[in-house]
Amino acid sequence: MLPQPVEYVLERLENAGFAAFAVGGCVRDTLLGRVPGDWDVTTAARPEQVLALFDGCAIPTGLKHGTVTVRAEGMGIEVTTFRADGTYTDHRRPDAVTFSRRLEDDLSRRDLTVNAMAMDRRGQITDLFGGREDLKAGVLRCVGDPERRFREDALRILRTLRFAAVLGFAIEPRTAAALHETAPLLKYIAPERILSEMDRALCGGHILPVLLDYPDVLAVFLPEIAPCVGFDQCNRHHIYDVWGHSAHAAAAIAPEPVLRWTMLLHDVGKPACFTRDEQGVGHFYGHPAVSAELAEGACRRLRMDSRSAERIVTLVRWHDRDIPRTDRAIARAVGKLGEDVFRQLLAVKRADNAAQSPDDRHRLADIQQAEDILDGLLARQQCFSLRDLAVKGGDMAALGLRGREIGDMLRALLDAVLDGAPNERGSLLALAREKMS
Structure with missing residues (x-):
């Protein structure tokens, strides 16, 4: 179930004594029978331990939040330490994170149940919030209190709508109510992030019910x-x-x-x-x-x-x-x-x-x-444009035209071609001489 590079990363972490799991969207897509676009790993190892373990092929891409990107067989795999988030005063990112030794802490901070599952290298699934059941039922449900989830990170509002549009899943009532209630918080999200989520949502095969049911959310931006x-x-x-x-x-x-x-x-x-x-x-x-x-x-x-x-x-x-x-x-x-x-x-x-x-x-x-x-x-x-015309500016200059006269004549000749005149150099030069006389 796992690509070889991901299995390699998990196995190496485990052999070094650290619990490690594939987590989030890659697990969701795998259970849906889809090919994940990328793979994320969560582990008990601290960022500095990950860097040391994968020395030479690891990049410290987000040490503040515990993330290291490991390059394995041409694949970039984000490896993040188990963590618990602090308060979110900007409605986007936690003010601080606390590294943990427990997978439960990491899964409980995630947005939706279908995104809060972990899989070890043997394919065993850890599902603490009913993600598999919601996946089977085609339901999007927040982990814990939905209003709290959206107030922590308002981008989750659009992520939820994007998943509904792409997967065709229904949004369960409490989560739907929280989407409407917390929609004004989208004003805290950078326009570029909104555009990125909207591009993906709009291109989803199930965008129609999202547009019909959530115009108040979209109207915020x-x-x-x-x-x-x-x-x-x-x-x-x-x-x-x-x-x-x-x-x-x-x-x-x-x-x-x-x-x-x-x-x-x-x-x-x-x-x-x-x-x-x-x-x-x-x-x-x-x-x-x-x-x-x-x-x-x-x-x-x-x-x-x-x-x-x-x-x-x-x-x-x-x-x-x-x-x-x-x-x-x-x-x-x-x-x-x-x-x-x-x-x-x-x-x-x-x-x-x-x-x-x-x-x-x-x-x-x-x-x-x-x-x-x-x-x-x-x-x-x-011929549709000046570029396609059989005569060019040099031809007009050879006839004695100068400056703006050249552009004006070329546009007049193009109009004639669009009206049915032949796009032939000799005919157009003759027509140009006629217009000059």
Whole structure:
């Protein structure tokens, strides 16, 4: 059940007289039949003893908290001394830790029962809090008092939601109630850590119920979504309120962070743009631009990398744009966005449509037609941008153009190609001379 490097570390610790166990997520995943992404070991050995025992292949990565990383056969294994945590005044890390000789002390400080199991090198499981039973039942339950667990370390709030989204487990009632109660403590968590947990949660295969059941938790760091919750769209095209639509749309798109963030934020501007016509039908004129502005603020607040943020904002701004299904219109859109972004836009439109009324599913045919046109243009090697143009700046300079005149002429020639003119050097030079005359 254990990889050879992990068994080696456990055996060497045991032979030196120290109790040692694989612990936490690696045990959980092993019992679920999954391949763990990494392996953690907990031991009675003190950090300095671990360093001495694995001299030459151990790195003191977290001595304050008792952690040493041992390199074995190319694998990095975190080895941490049994410990009991002190008080948590910053709602993130203990002010101090006390090293222990007892495995029970170490397991009792962990967040969820399914993460509080240990396994020795023979495969024997130590489960003091019913983790195996909860694993079999598909339940997430805190070790001890859930409110205390979340107040100690508020990141556990998002970790719990992430496990629910990834594993598809139900959150037991007391733990769920504590999530809602302690959600405001997320303001103590660094934006980068929030983003990391959210990226993984959003890409979980069971994200929909998490989004629907815990918008108040997410709104602590995404206040843009709060007005969307329960906001009736008053429109026959929609069977969900704004938040319900966004949640279903996020779950309907491929599990990639940029795409899921796009769907989560694509309609956050709707409440601010809501109007009713004389028949009482709701409309949201201008909401893509407002949503894009709000999405940009959210991405900045979460310290998202600039490339991802720019892509999300672009997709939000374009998500509701009606692009005619013609060669010219598709070519112009691809020229502005690029092929990759345009294909993502089509995915966004599909997910948006999937979260609307079933009566509107006919729009999927329009989206497919747009993709078919794109494929045809690519097959014919259509020119979409200045980079693809058969003439360059040097050609324009040879005609006598200077400075801004060169860029202006190249853009005019690109427009002509997008309108159907052949992308051939001789034809474009002739057209340029004609425009100059």
